[in-house]
Amino acid sequence: MNHNPYREISAHLDGEAESPEQVEVLLREDPEARLRLEAYLLLGDSLRAAPEPLVDAAFTDRVMAATQERSAIVPFSRARLVLSGMAALFLLSLGAWLLAPEMDGGPDTAPAVAQGVAESEGEAWALAQLLESEYDAWDNAEVAYSAEWSALEALAPWDTHHDEAFPEAPLELDTLLADLAPDEEAALESLLLAYEWGDLAR
Amino acid sequence: MNASDDWRLVADAQSGDMGAFRALVERYQQPLVVFCYRMLGSYQDAEDVAQEAFVRLYRHLGRLEPDAQFSTVLFGIARNLTLNHIRDGGRRGRGRSVSMDDAPPIIAANAGPDQCARTQEMARWIGQALKLLSPEHREVLLLREFEGMDYESIAEVVGCRKGTVKSRIARAREHLREILIEMGGKAL
Secondary structure, three states, X not given: OOOOHHHHHHHHHOOXXXXXXXXXXXXXXXXXXXXHHHHHHHHHHHHHHOOEEOOOOHHHHHHHHHHHHHHHHHHHHHHHHHHHHHHHHHHHHHHHHHHHHHEOOOOOHHHHHHHOOOOOHHHHHHHHHHHHXXXXXXXXXXXXXXXXXXXXXXXXXXXXXXXXXXXXXXXXXXHHHOOOOHHHHHHHHHHHHHHHHOOOOO | OOHHHHHHHHXXXXXXXXXXXXXXXXXXXXXXXXXXXXXHOOHHHHHHHHHHHXXXXXXXXXXXXXXXXXXXXXXXXXXXXXXXXXXXXXXXXOOHHHOOOOOOOOEEOOOOOOOOHHHHHHHHHXXXXXXXXXXXXXXXXXXXXXXXXXXXXXXHHHOOOHHHHHHHHXXXXXXXXXXXXXXXXXXX
């Protein structure tokens, strides 16, 4: 038995113990271990016995309506979406550069964000992680969040939160788009799909 | 219901059969909304997040391949959305994701008449106790206890190693037990 018998008892309960025989021996010889197993069993029974909401019958209809409505928009907005994403990321890079002196990570962090406007899917993912990790490091959280919000709004307009009232960064999309390199599109598309797919917990 | 049924419906939906997609929604809406509800503590938010998960699933039907359990794909999307929702709520300082203010319209009691008294007593406290677990612990415990997923499937949903799932579930149980003892759960 390893140094944490309760971990193995818990796994044993789920049929996932590495050595069920050893757990059985422990349970026979150690009254505390048996009590712990009984407690975990009771917890499981209680969890499953807890009241739960019954989904409203109209929920299915709402899902189907939302599915049809949102999917009908995609083919026409994809290109615009990518361009908006590019512009938003450019803005984010610009914002990071402007905010650099106030960032805990120092001025070197802003170029890192800018470089994160990536040339590959892996870099795009890294950028997403970077945006997240740097958010909390920024002293001026309101401005930083505003920039991130704008980026996410452009990247994931299907997100359910966009009706929330948040200050929008002053963004001139058309002007910014003109300054972006065309080869960024593929990477941004990957990032966009990652958000859309929900693979990235922001 | 089994995995091959799910993937057959997915294949039909990929061919444009909206009836098949509707069947998938009907099949999974109850467990998915309940999972979101137990993660978020708000029924309205749970419905919103579950609906969003289905919409995203639909938009990516063309990318789905039957190389995993369908349920892990769907719950994986919902899981990411719930964590985003919790995180967004925390950032805004509202704490709305753990409010429990908007109770679900209908409550189904799972405890049957033969359920022992101490289980029923414990069940009354369990919703409150779950809220005190971290989201990382709450999600693995819910996927195990309610969805009956094995550790490998849970690892796929939450994107970590199987050993990590094992540790998290053990810690979640231990923490939940401690919380319930503090709340007066003498049976533990």
